[in-house]
Amino acid sequence: TQLLEQSPQFLSIQEGENLTVYCNSSSVFSSLQWYRQEPGEGPVLLVTVVTGGEVKKLKRLTFQFGDARKDSSLHITAAQPGDTGLYLCAYGGYQKVTFGIGTKLQVIP
Amino acid sequence: SAVISQKPSRDICQRGTSLTIQCQVDSQVTMMFWYRQQPGQSLTLIATANQGSEATYESGFVIDKFPISRPNLTFSTLTVSNMSPEDSSIYLCSVERGTTNTEAFFGQGTRLTVV
Numbered sequence: 001t002q003l004l005e006q007s008p009q010f011l012s013i014q015e016g017e018n019l020t021v022y023c024n025s026s027s028v029f030s031s032l033q034w035y036r037q038e039p040g041e042g043p044v045l046l047v048t049v050v051t052g053g054e055v056k057k058l059k060r061l062t063f064q065f066g067d068a069r070k071d072s073s074l075h076i077t078a079a080q081p082g083d084t085g086l087y088l089c090a091y092g093g094y095q096k097v098t099f100g101i102g103t104k105l106q107v108i109p
Numbered sequence: 110s111a112v113i114s115q116k117p118s119r120d121i122c123q124r125g126t127s128l129t130i131q132c133q134v135d136s137q138v139t140m141m142f143w144y145r146q147q148p149g150q151s152l153t154l155i156a157t158a159n160q161g162s163e164a165t166y167e168s169g170f171v172i173d174k175f176p177i178s179r180p181n182l183t184f185s186t187l188t189v190s191n192m193s194p195e196d197s198s199i200y201l202c203s204v205e206r207g208t209t210n211t212e213a214f215f216g217q218g219t220r221l222t223v224v
Contacts (some may be wrong), residue, residue: 020161030211035145041216042201043152088151095122095140097203099219 004089005028012106016078021103023089024071032072033097036061044055048092054086079107111136115202115216121222122192129188130219132202137182142203143175146218152201158185192223 005024011044013019023032031050049072051063056063060083062075076083084107086100089100112135122128132141143155155175156164164177178186189196202216 024216033212035213040117040217040220043213043216045119045212045214048212086151090213092205092207092209092213094209095205095211097211097213099206105176106147 003098004091006089006100006103008103009101010104010106011056011065012108014081014083014106015107015109017103018042018075019079020073020075021105022071022073023100025091026070028069030069030089031092032069033090033092034072034074034089035088035099037088039085043086043088076105079105081107081109083107085104111204111212111214112136113202113204113216115157115219117222120222122221124193124223126192127188127190128192129186130200130220132185132187132204132216134183134204138204139182140205140206141179141185142213143177143185143187144201144203144215146199146201148198150165154188165220176196190223193220194210197221197223 007022017061023104033048034046037043052069053067054065060077066074087103114133116131138172141158144152153168153171156166158164158177158179160182176188199218199220201218203213205211205213
């Protein structure tokens, strides 16, 4: 059983479109993280959300932490081919990070 | 953050052979982590490498197949032993910062193909 459920698992969209990916759990977290892994690279931390209802923006990426701190979403506006990659939701517990299954995004030029 | 160098970045190996992957960190860390990422999949933790003690392996992974060394606080190796095509994966080294709300930092990974 996955602690963190991500959806969709695969997404292929045209350049310029908007998209949202989701990370859900039945557990309450003190924080959630989002990582992006580009082809041929290791995952890179994008953001950590720590407060229920928090919204963080990173250029065209908007991250939201649910009010109940059980879920998070990532919204990308006007997707670019450079956004292609695997987006991982994760929970940073005591000296251990647990990852969701990921959303594989392909942005077609 | 941390700068993590992993090598080799990729290799193609014959079945039955072994490959040792090296991971170097730019600062001293207590724990280093080794992950496997099978094609199209997310990350699966293989083991946690502590300096001065044996590595701690996750369920489904054993020391005979994935021996790990941790000679000092900035370096670790993972060996994939007696390889089969099923071992074809990306292997990632990681360090983590923080004790609560821990965040992970990764090397670029080693893409292993076993033929």
